[in-house]
Amino acid sequence: MLLCGVALASAEEQNKKDWIFYDAFLGLEGGDAYPWGDLEDVIKPALYGQGEFSYHYWENTFGLVQFGYAYFRTHDDFKRFPGVHQFNGRVGLEHQSSWMKPFFVGAGFSCIWTRSDGGDPNDKSPGVLLITNETEFGAFIKLKLPIWKNETYAMGVNLYWEEIWTLPKASNTLWIGFFVQRRLW
Secondary structure, eight states, X not given: OHHHHHHHHHHHHHHOOOOTTSSEEEEEEEEEEEEEGGXXXXXXXXXXXXXXXXXXXXXXXXXXXXXXXEEEEBOTTOOSOSEEEEEEEEXXXXXOOGGGTTOEEEEEEEEEEEEESSOOTTOOSTTGGXXXXXXXXXXXXXXXXXXXXXXXXXXXXXXXXXXXXXXXXXXXXXEEEEEEEEEOO
16 A cells, blocks of 8 residues: 555656746847826837746746837927936746637736936926936736747737836836747757
């Protein structure tokens, strides 16, 4: 009886898989960023680019780390500065259930660093923190649709809804991009 128990436990152990970092991917993404709400009044939609490292975290769940850049131009009637450089970093998870294939749904946290072009450093009115840098934090939700993939490469579309927790109101941005991904191992 003891030998049967040991044999069953051994068989179960062999069926378990160490999922974390089972495989990993590097990706590049580019697309459009659309400001939403109050941001629409100040900045125009922009192109963005970002890199991504993703890895198997659990059976149908992947971890992701992203770094990107976008340059948002201000509307012509906004004279304080011509545009804003935005660097972003994101960490999160994305999951694919059997009932929603081929889509992945994800969520995570964002860190945004911004700096404006130009501006008067002696100006003390609201909004001029962008002249000397500003860092904000937030969260995002993500929808990923792989369009084509093989053993090594994948291509598809990502859609993000990002909320940055600025005061006094949150800032929202919709990101839509095309990605190319390569398996590392």
